[in-house]
Amino acid sequence: MAPNHLAFSFLFCVTLQLIQANDILTSPLVSNWGIWGEFQHCPSGTKVIGFQLKTEPWASWDIVIDDTCQNGIRFYCGNPSSTGPGEPVDIISSSEGNWGKWGQIFWCDGLGFARGFMLRSEEGNTAMVDESATNNMRILCTEGTQWIEGDGEGWGEWTTPRICKGHQYICGLQTQVEPPQGFFTDDTALNNIRVECCDMTQEDLLSYGLINSTLQTD
């Protein structure tokens, strides 16, 4: 291949990747401990229609009274369409902490799907001996009850929402989880998340009434 053809091919591929790159939204870093897990993605075209939290309840007694509250998140991927919400087709979760148990599954209403989120988080630099970082989560759905709140804990404050653009939906998840710190050191488990925002297809935009179809008349 001639050098100029090679350069052109390279530029073409870079341009294509830039066009196809999805947006990534990161939760406000009010605490920032731990390691980012693997980014997991819903199957192509499917949207997040529900979520579930793994939580260590505050009231639980562990030997050193070291609570971690939120430990993990599952996103349920599905394909709501004019025929109904449909069944979830996959569950994505990235990495999770060692403590707690999975709670209730919360679903978007009707044909809704998730397009934003908000975490409830405890500051990372308080004088507290027992910190817990992320405590709870809300997702913003496109229909019905818009902010749907999980069954996490109540420490810390709700942080600034992170919302995909109007023509996008949540399609991926990455979690930052602090590994176990041992008996004498404070644990916090889940600290932050990143979500991926995918672009809707033309067909999606039409079916959700976000653009109008152009009627052909003679």
Ligand SMILES: [Ca+2]
């Ligand atoms: Ca703790």
Ligand SMILES: [Ca+2]
């Ligand atoms: Ca500990």
